[in-house]
Amino acid sequence: MRKRKQAGRQSNARRQAVAVLISVLDQGRSLASAKTAVQTLPEQRERSFAMELANGVLRWRFKLDAVLAQLLNKPLRKKDHDLHYLLMIALYELMELATPDYAVVNEAVAETKQLGKPWAAGLVNGVLRAFIRDRETLLSVDEEVARFSHPQWLLDCLKQDWPDDWQRIVAANNQRPPMWLRVNSEKISRDAYAAMLEQQGIQYTLHPHAVSALLLASPMPVQDLPGFDNGLVSVQDAGAQLAAQLLSPHSGDRVLDLCAAPGGKTCHLLELEPAIEMVAVELEAERMHMLEQNLERLGLSARLITADASNAKSWWDGTAFDRILVDAPCSASGVIRRHPDIKSLRMLSDLDALAQIQQQILQQAWLMLKSGGELLYVTCSVLRQENEHQVEQLLLSNSDASECPINEDWGTPCQFGRQLLPGEEQADGFFYAKLAKAG
Numbered sequence: 001m002r003k004r005k006q007a008g009r010q011s012n013a014r015r016q017a018v019a020v021l022i023s024v025l026d027q028g029r030s031l032a033s034a035k036t037a038v039q040t041l042p043e044q045r046e047r048s049f050a051m052e053l054a055n056g057v058l059r060w061r062f063k064l065d066a067v068l069a070q071l072l073n074k075p076l077r078k079k080d081h082d083l084h085y086l087l088m089i090a091l092y093e094l095m096e097l098a099t100p101d102y103a104v105v106n107e108a109v110a111e112t113k114q115l116g117k118p119w120a121a122g123l124v125n126g127v128l129r130a131f132i133r134d135r136e137t138l139l140s141v142d143e144e145v146a147r148f149s150h151p152q153w154l155l156d157c158l159k160q161d162w163p164d165d166w167q168r169i170v171a172a173n174n175q176r177p178p179m180w181l182r183v184n185s186e187k188i189s190r191d192a193y194a195a196m197l198e199q200q201g202i203q204y205t206l207h208p209h210a211v212s213a214l215l216l217a218s219p220m221p222v223q224d225l226p227g228f229d230n231g232l233v234s235v236q237d238a239g240a241q242l243a244a245q246l247l248s249p250h251s252g253d254r255v256l257d258l259c260a261a262p263g264g265k266t267c268h269l270l271e272l273e274p275a276i277e278m279v280a281v282e283l284e285a286e287r288m289h290m291l292e293q294n295l296e297r298l299g300l301s302a303r304l305i306t307a308d309a310s311n312a313k314s315w316w317d318g319t320a321f322d323r324i325l326v327d328a329p330c331s332a333s334g335v336i337r338r339h340p341d342i343k344s345l346r347m348l349s350d351l352d353a354l355a356q357i358q359q360q361i362l363q364q365a366w367l368m369l370k371s372g373g374e375l376l377y378v379t380c381s382v383l384r385q386e387n388e389h390q391v392e393q394l395l396l397s398n399s400d401a402s403e404c405p406i407n408e409d410w411g412t413p414c415q416f417g418r419q420l421l422p423g424e425e426q427a428d429g430f431f432y433a434k435l436a437k438a439g
């Protein structure tokens with residue numbers, strides 16, 4: 001009876017994972033917005049399993065496509081993409097998860113009925129059994145797109161920008177992301193919070209450079225974290241946490257956070273130095289709402305402006321800022337392990353448009369910076385076009401701008417700024433550059 005109930009739950013999870021994959025791969029929606037469907041599953045275990053399947057398929061999508069192409073006589077029709085994704089899910093389970101082979105096949109075959117396509121039971125059964133029989137040969141594909149499970153354009157960019165590191169970057173992108181916490185230093189020290197985790201038998205390690213960061217040995221639902229609802233802790237990657245530390249505002253500073261939602265860095269800045277006047281700007285109202293909720297949970301406050309950072313005259317009152325954070329919209333090529341949908345949704349043609357908006361936002365930010373003030377430019381990208389080239393352009397076009405070198409023990413110095421590559425100290429990939437305005 002218990003076994004049957006569990007099988008039912010997993011079957012719901014598989015069906016939701018198929019729906020998520022249709023949303024992302026056929027309709028071009030982001031995984032973050034597509035996954036809201038999964039939230040309707042009643043149990044946390046089902047929700048986690050559905051997301052494990054959707055993330056896993058998106059992570060290995062290019063390899064799974066290559067394997068499936070060898071197993072199907074011809075591609076499935078568009079109206080049968082649900083079956084294509086059902087097969088990908090089953091192949092992912094066979095490749096990466098501990099589900100026994102017979103259970104994967106049985107579940108996938110049963111699922112064809114739930115999808116209203118019982119005619120496909122034989123096809124699904126045949127494809128999966130053929131994979132199990134000849135797994136090693138089918139997986140030893142030559143093409144690098146399949147081998148590294150990345151689109152060719154991205155592999156080409158990574159090879160060009162990081163000729164000695166691209167394979168390491170790609171390997172990190174294909175890992176499951178770890179769960180990092182940011183301890184709210186306004187409420188509790190990292191050591192005191194670590195002691196609370198120990199009391200509950202939750203294992204962790206500390207980041208050597210990000211002063212508020214703590215890595216959980218295994219991810220867990222936030223509701224199970226001690227003090228989460230009371231704002232003792234937030235979920236934020238260690239690489240993202242280095243930004244507030246680098247900007248390091250002083251008491252009384254007027255600080256502008258452009259491109260602020262969902263507010264990880266806004267809140268971290270306020271936790272590190274509560275006596276600042278914080279103004280946070282975000283283009284999208286829905287995302288601004290997330291920032292509002294985060295501030296509320298953490299007991300922090302900021303002036304929130306829903307507006308376009310690339311057009312300051314529409315909202316800026318003319319009073320300059322001591323510190324500005326520009327956490328620009330970007331390709332997100334440094335956080336692929338956390339957002340594997342990027343591999344499928346991002347295109348090479350997006351890069352020029354992103355570079356243009358990044359430069360517009362940077363130039364507007366520069367106008368709003370006080371003489372003697374400092375600006376931190378951050379992206380979660382590893383591509384030089386979005387990073388050091390942006391900084392170079394700003395320096396060339398503003399004679400009052402100079403670079404403050406970031407001399408730290410982590411990351412890689414670039415011509416301008418510093419790059420943390422994905423996977424270093426188990427953090428995401430981020431770029432940081434600090435600029436000072438002549439006083």
Ligand SMILES: C[S@@+](CC[C@H](N)C(=O)[O-])C[C@H]1O[C@@H](n2cnc3c(N)ncnc32)[C@H](O)[C@@H]1O
Pocket residue numbers: 240258259260261262263264265266281282283284287307308309310327328329330
């Ligand atoms: C990298 S995310 C910011 C993450 C945020 N700083 C944090 O730490 O939680 C970039 C944000 O910029 C916003 N954005 C994009 N274009 C913008 C614009 N022209 N003006 C203001 N915000 C913009 C996006 O909606 C997105 O929320």
